[in-house]
Amino acid sequence: MKKLLLIEANGNAGEDLLQAARNLGVAVHVATHAELYEKYPRESKDKIAGTVFTDFRDLELARKALVEYSRGNDIDGVITGWEFFSSLATQVAADLGLPAHDPGRADGCRNKRVMADLFAECTVPSPRTVHSATLEGVTEALAGSGLDYPLVVKPAENAGSIGVSVVHDADELAKAFELAQGWPLEFPHGTPLDTTVLVQEYIGGVEFSVESVIADGAITHLAVTQKFTTTDNSRAELGHTVPADLSAADRATLLDTVEQAQVALGLRNGISHTEIKLVGPGEARIIELGARPPGDHIMKLVAGATGISEAEAYITVALGGVPDLAPKVDRAAAIRFLTPPRAGVFRGVTGIPEGVDIESEVYAEVGAEVGDPTDNVARIGYVILTGNSPDEVNQLADDVVDAVTVEVDAG
Ligand SMILES: Nc1ncnc2c1ncn2[C@@H]1O[C@H](COP(=O)(O)OP(=O)(O)OP(=O)(O)O)[C@@H](O)[C@H]1O
Ligand SMILES: [Mg+2]
Numbered sequence: 001m002k003k004l005l006l007i008e009a010n011g012n013a014g015e016d017l018l019q020a021a022r023n024l025g026v027a028v029h030v031a032t033h034a035e036l037y038e039k040y041p042r043e044s045k046d047k048i049a050g051t052v053f054t055d056f057r058d059l060e061l062a063r064k065a066l067v068e069y070s071r072g073n074d075i076d077g078v079i080t081g082w083e084f085f086s087s088l089a090t091q092v093a094a095d096l097g098l099p100a101h102d103p104g105r106a107d108g109c110r111n112k113r114v115m116a117d118l119f120a121e122c123t124v125p126s127p128r129t130v131h132s133a134t135l136e137g138v139t140e141a142l143a144g145s146g147l148d149y150p151l152v153v154k155p156a157e158n159a160g161s162i163g164v165s166v167v168h169d170a171d172e173l174a175k176a177f178e179l180a181q182g183w184p185l186e187f188p189h190g191t192p193l194d195t196t197v198l199v200q201e202y203i204g205g206v207e208f209s210v211e212s213v214i215a216d217g218a219i220t221h222l223a224v225t226q227k228f229t230t231t232d233n234s235r236a237e238l239g240h241t242v243p244a245d246l247s248a249a250d251r252a253t254l255l256d257t258v259e260q261a262q263v264a265l266g267l268r269n270g271i272s273h274t275e276i277k278l279v280g281p282g283e284a285r286i287i288e289l290g291a292r293p294p295g296d297h298i299m300k301l302v303a304g305a306t307g308i309s310e311a312e313a314y315i316t317v318a319l320g321g322v323p324d325l326a327p328k329v330d331r332a333a334a335i336r337f338l339t340p341p342r343a344g345v346f347r348g349v350t351g352i353p354e355g356v357d358i359e360s361e362v363y364a365e366v367g368a369e370v371g372d373p374t375d376n377v378a379r380i381g382y383v384i385l386t387g388n389s390p391d392e393v394n395q396l397a398d399d400v401v402d403a404v405t406v407e408v409d410a411g
Contacts, residue, residue: 240334271313
C-alpha cells in the first residue's frame, strides 16, 4: 500500500482528499497540530493511518521535521489540503525526491508578492502591482508607476479575501493598508505571514477559476468555473457553477492565460486553482494561482459536472502515477451559499427542496449570532445541485435560493 503525507486535513478539501485516498487504497499520514486533530470529525480520523504533530510556527523547522518523518515512514508522496502550506508541500516533496513543482518557485504559488514579481518578470497578463511593507514605500512606488485609482490593496499572504479592499483615494489607501497588515499570523497554526502589502491595478470584467492537473509538466484543465458575487458595494460570493457558460474563444483565452501563469510559477506535478478575469475578447488577467485544491466545494462541482475526481488526480500525481483525466459525464453542477437576509439570531432554514440532485448542509447553530450578508463570513450553509447544462443548473439554483428562507430574529 502506498503512503501519502497530507499536510493538514482541516477543512472540506482535507475531507475530500482523505476520502479520495481511501478510494485509491492509499494510506494517509497527516501533519497537523494536536489540538486541531482533536477537533477533526470522526469520519476523517477513521481514514488516517498516522499523525505527525508539527509546529508550523517556523516553516523551515516544519520542513526539516516532515522530511525526517517521511524518510522514517517510507512516504511515497506529499500533498496539502490547506492553502497556507502549499509551498511547504512542494518543498518537502522536492527534498524527498518525490514528484513536486519547482521548489525554487514554490513561494510564488502562495505569496502574492513573489507571484506578482514572477508574473511581471515572465510577462504573464496580470494586474500591474507595486508592493512594500510600509505605507511610505507603496506611496513612493505608486508615484512613479503610472497606476491610478481605483486600486486594489491586499496582504501578500492571506486568504478568504481577508484584508482585500478596493480604494479610490489616498485616505482610503492608508486605511486599507493598515487593514491589510492586520493579520500577521495565519490561523489556526500561528504561521507568520509576510506583512508586505500589494497595491494593484483594478481589473474589471467577469471572474472565473480554472482547475488544472499538471503531471510531469503536462497540463490538463479539468474545468472552468464561473463565480457569482453580489454586485452592490459588497463583494460577497453567492456561489459557483461548473462549467462556466463560455464561448470556445473566451474559454481558449482563459486557458491560454492560465498556462502562462503555470509555466511562470514552475508547476510540474500537482494541481492548481487559478482565479482569472476575462476583460474583453482575447484578453484575460490572472488574479492569483494556488498550487492547491480549490475552496468552496469546487472539487465536488468538478466531479458532478465531469465525473473526474480532482482529489484522486492530485494524489495519483503526487505518488508518481498517471491520473485518468477523461471526462466520464457531460453535466453541470452549482453551489449556492445560504446567507441570512440581515444580521441577527439564526433561527433555522426552511424550504430546501429534497432530491437526488441536491446536497445541502447548514452549519450555523440555531441561536447563533449571524452577520449581514455583505461578506462570506455570513454564510450559514450551502446547496449543491446538478443539471444537464449550465443554463439548467443556474435556473435550478435560482429556484432553490428563492424557495429557501433563512430565519433570523432581531435577538
Ligand atoms: N486587481 C484586482 N482587480 C479586481 N478585482 C480583484 C483584484 N484583486 C482581487 N480582486 C477581487 O478580490 C477577490 C479576492 O482577492 P484575492 O483572490 O487576491 O484574495 P484572497 O484572500 O486569495 O481571496 P479568496 O480566498 O476569496 O480568493 C478576487 O477573487 C477578486 O474578485
Ligand atoms: Mg483569491
